[in-house]
Each structure stands twice: as structure tokens, then as C-alpha cells.
Amino acid sequence: MSFLSIVFAAFLAAGLLVYHNAPQQRRPAILLALSFLFYATWSVWDAALLLAVTAGVYGAARLLDQTPTESRKLRLLTAAIAILLVLLVGFKCARLLATHLAAAWVEGNANVALWLAAPLGLSYYIFKLLGYLLDVYWGTLPARRDFTSVALYAAFFPQIVSGPIQRAEDFFTQLDAQRGSDPDSFVLGLRRILFGLFKKVAIADQLAVAVASTHGHPLEHSSLELLLGAYCFSLQMYADFSGITDIAIGIGLLFGIRGPENFNRPYFAANLQEFWRRWHMSLTSWLTDYLFVPLRMTFRHLGNTGLALAIFINMVAVGIWHGPRWTYAVFGCMNGVFMIVSALTLKKRNQWFKTRPAMARWRAWVAPLVTFHLVVLTHIFFQAPDLHSALNYLGQMLHLVPHGAVAAARVDLASFGLTYGRLFQALAGLVLMETIHWAMSRRDWTHGFKRRGLRWAVYYAVIVMVMLSARGTTSFIYAKF
Amino acid sequence: MTHEEVHKRLTAVFRDVFDDPSLGISDSTTADDIDDWDSVNHITLIAAVETEFRISLSTREVKNLGNVGDFMKLIESKAR
Numbered sequence: 001m002s003f004l005s006i007v008f009a010a011f012l013a014a015g016l017l018v019y020h021n022a023p024q025q026r027r028p029a030i031l032l033a034l035s036f037l038f039y040a041t042w043s044v045w046d047a048a049l050l051l052a053v054t055a056g057v058y059g060a061a062r063l064l065d066q067t068p069t070e071s072r073k074l075r076l077l078t079a080a081i082a083i084l085l086v087l088l089v090g091f092k093c094a095r096l097l098a099t100h101l102a103a104a105w106v107e108g109n110a111n112v113a114l115w116l117a118a119p120l121g122l123s124y125y126i127f128k129l130l131g132y133l134l135d136v137y138w139g140t141l142p143a144r145r146d147f148t149s150v151a152l153y154a155a156f157f158p159q160i161v162s163g164p165i166q167r168a169e170d171f172f173t174q175l176d177a178q179r180g181s182d183p184d185s186f187v188l189g190l191r192r193i194l195f196g197l198f199k200k201v202a203i204a205d206q207l208a209v210a211v212a213s214t215h216g217h218p219l220e221h222s223s224l225e226l227l228l229g230a231y232c233f234s235l236q237m238y239a240d241f242s243g244i245t246d247i248a249i250g251i252g253l254l255f256g257i258r259g260p261e262n263f264n265r266p267y268f269a270a271n272l273q274e275f276w277r278r279w280h281m282s283l284t285s286w287l288t289d290y291l292f293v294p295l296r297m298t299f300r301h302l303g304n305t306g307l308a309l310a311i312f313i314n315m316v317a318v319g320i321w322h323g324p325r326w327t328y329a330v331f332g333c334m335n336g337v338f339m340i341v342s343a344l345t346l347k348k349r350n351q352w353f354k355t356r357p358a359m360a361r362w363r364a365w366v367a368p369l370v371t372f373h374l375v376v377l378t379h380i381f382f383q384a385p386d387l388h389s390a391l392n393y394l395g396q397m398l399h400l401v402p403h404g405a406v407a408a409a410r411v412d413l414a415s416f417g418l419t420y421g422r423l424f425q426a427l428a429g430l431v432l433m434e435t436i437h438w439a440m441s442r443r444d445w446t447h448g449f450k451r452r453g454l455r456w457a458v459y460y461a462v463i464v465m466v467m468l469s470a471r472g473t474t475s476f477i478y479a480k481f
Numbered sequence: 482m483t484h485e486e487v488h489k490r491l492t493a494v495f496r497d498v499f500d501d502p503s504l505g506i507s508d509s510t511t512a513d514d515i516d517d518w519d520s521v522n523h524i525t526l527i528a529a530v531e532t533e534f535r536i537s538l539s540t541r542e543v544k545n546l547g548n549v550g551d552f553m554k555l556i557e558s559k560a561r
Contacts, residue, residue: 138544273521288520296524297540300531307521343521347500 001041002475003161003247004200011038016254020181028148028175031255035157039120046119050155053087056080057129058150061136065143077137081130088126091118093324121160123321127286129154132168134290141169149175158251162244162478164262164282171257179256189253194462196246199433200476202465204240206426207232213416215383218393222410226397229416233383234376235430237477238267241280244476260285265437267375270367271346272339275375276318283321287314304344311343312336322382327390331381338374429465482560487534487553494533498526508550534560 001008015034022030040047060080067073132153135141144150153171179185214221214229221229245262252259260282269275276284292314299306312333319332353360380397384390395401413419436458488506496504499517512518518526527543530536530552536559546552 138541140544273519277519293520293524293543294540296521297527297543300524300528307525 001038003244003251004197012251012254019255024178024180027178028152032148032152032155035152035155035160038157039155039160042120049119050125051151053084053125053129054151054154055147056083057133057154058144058147061133061143061150062145064133064136073137077133080133084126084130084133088122089324091122094118096324121162124160124163124165125154127165127283128168131165131286131290135168141172144172156252156257158248158255158257159259162241162248162476164245164248164259165286166259166282167286170260174257182256185253185256185258189250192246192250192253194250194459194466195436196243196248196250198429198462198466199239199243199246202462202469203426203429203433204236204243206422206429206469207236207239209417209422211236211383215393218389218396221396221415222407222412223397223399224409224411225416226393228411230376230380230393230397234267234372234379235426237379237383238263239430239433240476241478244478263437264441265434267372268368269371270364271371272335272342272374273346275371276335276339284318287317287321291317307343308340311340315339326387327381327384330387330390331378334378334381338378425465425469432461432465482557484553484557487556487560490533491530491549491553491556494526494529498522498529506549508548508553510549511547530556536560 001011011034019027019030019034036047036051039050057080060076064073064076067076132141132150136143149172152175153166153168156166156171159166210229210232214226215233218226218229242263245259249259249261262281264278264281266275266279269278292310295310295313296306299309302309313336315336316329316332318335319328319330322328322331353363377394380394381387381390384393392401413423492504492506495506495515496502499515499522504515512523524543527538531538534556536556538555538559542555546555
């Protein structure tokens, strides 16, 4: 059941009716039942696995809380983490293996690959449960006594398809607060869902046409067109991923749970460290707390070498979190190397610019542009199906590879499925999206939005753009992780 | 070691790590109050504190620090 289907809309409406008419103390159980119902529509077996994993983690956390000695605690934690990681890596690699098997030996039987495909949202719920276990081990959170809340935390249906990865403490605090049915939260939720739909349909899906053409048939395009295609993919992924995050946060708000933000206008970041603090924030802050900080602690007396090691391992983890593919590993390595260079030179660069105010003014404009281009470069690897395709794309884009008959500087919009109208619409959508993001980042934004005229002007603009753009449903990029 | 002495030496460590000779800290100071206090500098700070006070801190202890006041209490308990 996809978020962008009529069946889901009906499920959501019925779920909300049942949930908000139920007594307060029954609501977590109802939300849990809805979550499992939603998840079971993808696969009953995957739902059974989710339930089993959650039960295991619930028990392990209780045991951790009751174990008196440090060495036993550590053994228990290590065993629990190992099992969760084996499940995560095992399923992700089984899919890869099965695809090869299906291609080589079981020709024509794609069911083998499907059967062994990683369960939907596995990366998201395993990370949530790993974080919960570590919180209990570090003593920052007590183990929960009631199973329902832990199961709901893992299975919470708005977040299971593609995050955001909410922290256990944040989720349980909101659950325990037992907020009633809050109209403000409901309005905010609907607003976020509309904004998410707008990003997906009016921006991401428009750019997707160009990306499919440039990345699918790079030989038929000029260098300049491939560069435009690379920009289009980075912008498409931003609109697509922040769109599904908005929908997830919005649906969560309808049930009184506010999920964490995932994006903070990342393409305005002045360096790569800042970019990663503003892009897929719920994953990067998770990795910062549960991987980077422990690694930094381990290597803390190695000076800059320790810092570089921690950054590199962390960024490779960001890459391969997306799946066992060389392109994701290279994506992580590139980010690691860029970030190490940036982190180790930042202090020196800041000092250099401090004594040159005129240059510093230019830096404010140039730095985000440089950062954006580094990100676009890494996304070429992220998007490509394999390393060969990525290198081929890059070679042709930079005009390093012989290019056939197409002139390097040709820009023929029709050749990659775009029209000026569609391009203009996507760009206008991007400007409107970033303006709304900017307004939301200001503390007083709700005051401005209280002006009814402005509010409804934005609603209408967004709805009209969604209706003009809708061309059937497509899947979200981040729903496959 | 007195509270004042810990405060004085910790302030010097903060000034060195954050490269700001005028930086002042109090019990209620948190990472939100100092611009460059991110996860990278946090551990640099921990390592510098360990060297300065000749103590060893665990990830769990570091995780449970809420503000500079917690940090000073932890140092005082360890540096006896």
C-alpha cells in the first residue's frame, strides 16, 4: 500500500476515525494494530519478522536494565547488536545474491529474487531498535516495560517506509504525554502532507523525466546536457526525499506524533560537513551519536588521523546503509575524502578569510556553489546502477570520452523529454519550495502564515501546481532502502 | 582539587579547543551556547580534558553530559 494510492487514503481516513474516537489509553494499541495492518499489506512474513525482531529487542533491553555487571551488559549488548546487524546485512546481501542466482541458474524465475528481497523499511526499523538498545545500555533511557510502546516505535507506519528515523526518547516522550486530539496538530499535519505531495508531483516527477533520459541513455546526450541531467537528479532527489519525509511527518502529526526533520535547505550549506548536518538529518545525526562519537572516542588520542579515520568510516557507513553496491560504497568514500579535507582545512581557511573581508563576502556566495557541485558529483555514483555506468557518465559529461555525433555544448530540451513549460514549472516549484522552507526556518513564520490571504494564496498555488503536474503515481526514491 | 581550580583549568581548555581567548563558561553552558561546539569538537574537547586532568572518560560518561556543570562534576569525581 503506497502513500500515493487511493487505498492508502481510505485506510488513513478509517484509521483516523477509529483512533480519535477511541479512549486515550487504547490509542497506542490501535495505532500499533494500524501499523501492522499497513505493513502486512506489503508482506505478512515481513510483518512476522518485524514482530519477532521487536520482541527480541524488547527482551534484550529489559535484560540490559536488570543486569548488574558491566561485562555482562557489554556481552549482551554485543550479541544483540550482532544479531540485528547480521539480519540487516544478511537480507540486503541475500537480495544481491538472489538476483545473481536468478539470472544465472534459475533463468526466468524472478520469484527467487522477490522472495529474498529485503523487507520493506528494514534499514529504518533496525536502526531505530539499535539506537534504543544503545540508549538503554548507556543509561540515557530506561528500558520500557510495556511491549506495545516498543513495538509501536519500531512499526509506526508513517515512518516505516522511508523514515525519518525518530529517536526512541523523543517518540516515547510524545507517546507518554498522551496528547488528546489536537486540531492544531491536525492542521499542521494536513499542511505537511500537501507540501510533500507538491514536492513529489510538481517538482521531483517533472525532473525525473529528464533524469531517466540522461542517466538511461548518456550516449545520446551532449556534455552540457549530461551536466544538466546531473543537476536535475540532485534536485529531484531532494524534492522526492524531502517530499516523502513531509508526508511521513504529516501523517504522524495526524496521530499526534511529531517526527524529526530530515532537511534544512541542504543546498545552501557552505561546506560538506554542514551539508551532511542539513541532509537526511535523522540518519546522519543517528550515525553521529551511535557510530561517529564512539569511533571518535576510540581514536581520540590519534589527533587528526583519528578524526580522519572516524569521518571516513562514518561516511562509508552512510554510503553502504543504502545497500550492498559498489556505487554506494564509492559515494560514501568520496564523501569521506571530501569531508576529511574540508574538516582538516576549515580552521586555516577561516583564519585566511578573517584577514580578507572582501574575499569573505565572495566566499559566502561561492562556498555553497562549490559544495553543491561536490554533492552533484557524488550523486552521479549514487544514482548509477554500477560503477562502469557512473564512470561512463562522468567521462562523457567532462568530455573525456569520445562522444559520437552530438556537439558537446548542445542543449536540446526535447531530447531529454523536457519542454520549456515543464522546466519552468519545476524551477518555479523549487523556488516556491525553498521560499516556504526559508519561511518555516524563521521563528516568526507562523505569524506571517496566520494572515489568511497569504495562507490561502500559497495553498491554491500549491494545489494548482500539483493538479497541473499529476501524471499517475511513481514510487519514491528512498522507499527502496 | 577545588571547584574554582577545575573551572579555571577547564576554561583554559575550552579557550584552546575553540580558539577563542575571551570564551567564558558557566555551569549552565551547553553546546548550543558555543558556535563551534559540534560532535567533532566535542570529542577534541574530551581528549584535551583527559590530557589536562590526567583522567580517562568512557563513551557512556560522555553521553550523559548535559552541560558544563555536569562536566565539572565528572572531572571533580575522577581527578581526586
